[in-house]
Each structure stands twice: as C-alpha cells, then as structure tokens.
Amino acid sequence: xxxxxxxxxxxxxxxxxxxxxxxxxxxxxxxxxxxxxxxxxxxxxxxxxxxxxxxxxxxxxxxxxxxxxxxxxxxxxxxxxxxxxxxxxxxxxxxxxxxxxxxxxxxxxxxxxx
Amino acid sequence: xxxxxxxxxxxxxxxxxxxxxxxxxxxxxxxxxxxxxxxxxxxxxxxxxxxxxxxxxxxxxxxxxxxxxxxxxxxxxxxxxxxxxxxxxxxxxxxxxxxxxxxxxxxxxxx
Numbered sequence: 001x002x003x004x005x006x007x008x009x010x011x012x013x014x015x016x017x018x019x020x021x022x023x024x025x026x027x028x029x030x031x032x033x034x035x036x037x038x039x040x041x042x043x044x045x046x047x048x049x050x051x052x053x054x055x056x057x058x059x060x061x062x063x064x065x066x067x068x069x070x071x072x073x074x075x076x077x078x079x080x081x082x083x084x085x086x087x088x089x090x091x092x093x094x095x096x097x098x099x100x101x102x103x104x105x106x107x108x109x110x111x112x113x114x
Numbered sequence: 115x116x117x118x119x120x121x122x123x124x125x126x127x128x129x130x131x132x133x134x135x136x137x138x139x140x141x142x143x144x145x146x147x148x149x150x151x152x153x154x155x156x157x158x159x160x161x162x163x164x165x166x167x168x169x170x171x172x173x174x175x176x177x178x179x180x181x182x183x184x185x186x187x188x189x190x191x192x193x194x195x196x197x198x199x200x201x202x203x204x205x206x207x208x209x210x211x212x213x214x215x216x217x218x219x220x221x222x223x224x225x
Contacts, residue, residue, distance in 0.1 A: 042203075042215055042216070042218060043203065045213065055211075099211065101146055101165075101207070102163065105158050106157060
C-alpha cells in the first residue's frame with residue numbers, strides 16, 4: 001500500500017489567497033484526521049471523520065478553515081482567505097477505525113503564507 | 115479536553131545509554147497511550163502503544179510503562195543508537211477518540 005497520500009507537499013501563497021490541501025487515506029481505513037504542526041503549538045487536531053462523516057471539528061481555528069470528505073478515498077482541507085499565521089505543516093492521518101488506535105500519517109503539506 | 119504534558123523538551127544521551135521520557139495526562143477516562151517518533155522533515159510514526167488495561171509493554175529496546183492512578187506514562191529506550199535521534203511525542207486518547215499529543219522531546223544520541 002502506498003500509505004496516506006497528501007498533496008501538495010509544499011505550498012507558498014500570498015495572504016488572502018485560497019489554499020486547498022488534499023488527502024487520500026489508506027484503502028480500507030474508515031477514519032481520517034487532519035492535524036496541524038507548528039513549533040509553538042505542536043500537533044493540533046483540527047477535525048476528524050468517521051465513515052466520511054465529520055465527527056468533531058472543534059479544533060478548526062476559525063471559519064476560514066473548512067474540511068470535506070466526499071468519499072472514502074478523498075478529503076480536502078481548505079483555508080479561505082489564508083493568513084501568515086496559518087503557516088504550518090498540515091498532516092492528514094487515517095486509521096482502521098476510531099477505536100483502532102494507530103494513526104498512519106501522510107508526509108504532510110508544508111504551507112507558507114506570505 | 116485532554117491535556118498532555120511531556121518532559122523533558124530536549125534530551126541528550128551518550129550512545130549506549132538509556133533515555134527516559136515522561137508524560138502526564140489530565141483526563142482519567144483516557145484509555146490509549148501511543149508514542150510516535152518523528153525524524154527531521156518526516157511524518158510521525160508509531161513506535162509503541164499501551165492500553166489502560168496493562169501496566170507495561172516492551173518491544174526490543176523500547177518499553178512503555180503506565181500508572182493510571184498517577185495518570186502518567188513513560189517511554190524507555192535502552193542501548194541508544196544514533197538512529198534513535200528524533201523527536202518523540204506521547205499522546206493520550208479519550209472516550210471521544212481524540213488523540214491529544216504532548217509537546218515533544220528532541221532526543222540527540224551522541225556518538
């Protein structure tokens with residue numbers, strides 16, 4: 001299996017622009033998580049889905065952030081409009097299920113907002 | 115929500131010595147405690163985990179201990195090697211299946 005696939009790996013954009021990050025979970029995994037990693041705040045859970053349904057989005061920092069999972073093999077995290085403080089590495093992770101435990105992380109998308 | 119504290123933030127050890135990282139958690143309902151290793155520029159990867167019904171688990175040079183009464187758990191790495199140099203994160207999962215991570219420990223193994 002190719003593992004969790006994220007794109008783009010790197011994104012540099014200007015403040016105010018829309019950013020869309022994409023994730024393909026491991027086939028057969030029912031749960032998908034979006035995390036943000038910064039030096040100051042560490043690994044923060046933004047939102048997670050189970051069977052394509054958003055379960056908890058309390059970690060989404062602002063209304064500028066939104067996430068969707070239209071099917072079992074694809075999810076997006078969108079930031080509109082982007083701000084410099086959104087600069088971070090965004091990780092997508094998947095697991096067999098909510099009680100399965102182990103999260104399999106993608107390589108991450110490094111976002112820089114100028 | 116769950117609050118996970120991790121110490122120390124940095125740890126430097128001589129090759130062959132042991133390394134110990136400690137974490138505490140706040141929610142007594144937490145029932146799953148994994149440890150992740152993240153090499154520079156890479157993704158976090160699970161190295162060992164423990165559930166609340168056991169007190170200790172070992173996998174070769176790595177071991178984890180859990181004290182539910184005190185709400186703390188620890189990672190022990192014995193006979194450290196240069197490839198053990200990385201950032202290590204502890205985490206705790208509560209009943210709502212949310213995994214909260216500690217701030218991380220940067221481990222440097224000196225040759």
